[in-house]
Amino acid sequence: MLGLTMDTPLLSTEFLRYAVIAHGETEIVSRNLDRSIYRYSYSAAKDRCLRLSATLQSGLSTGDRLGSLAWNIHNNFELLRGPS
Numbered sequence: 001m002l003g004l005t006m007d008t009p010l011l012s013t014e015f016l017r018y019a020v021i022a023h024g025e026t027e028i029v030s031r032n033l034d035r036s037i038y039r040y041s042y043s044a045a046k047d048r049c050l051r052l053s054a055t056l057q058s059g060l061s062t063g064d065r066l067g068s069l070a071w072n073i074h075n076n077f078e079l080l081r082g083p084s
Contacts, residue, residue: 016081020046030074038074045074049082056082 008014019026024043032038040048060066070076 012081016042016046016049028074028077030077032073033071040074045078045081049078052078053082 019042025041027039027041028045030038056066068076068079070079
């Protein structure tokens, strides 16, 4: 990729990978639907994303479709930032 501005593609998975390297223990704060606060680090978020991805991949086959009707909470963040 010589001559290009970036050496990695701009994928949401790359944003999370960088966040873990540069800010692994930085706290992510999210509010749940019951108005409680959920706190965890980028490293913990990556671990949850990996587990979610593995679970989804074990239950899906090529050609299957998956939809999400999710609120803007930490679960949706994990679904959208998980490994491809």
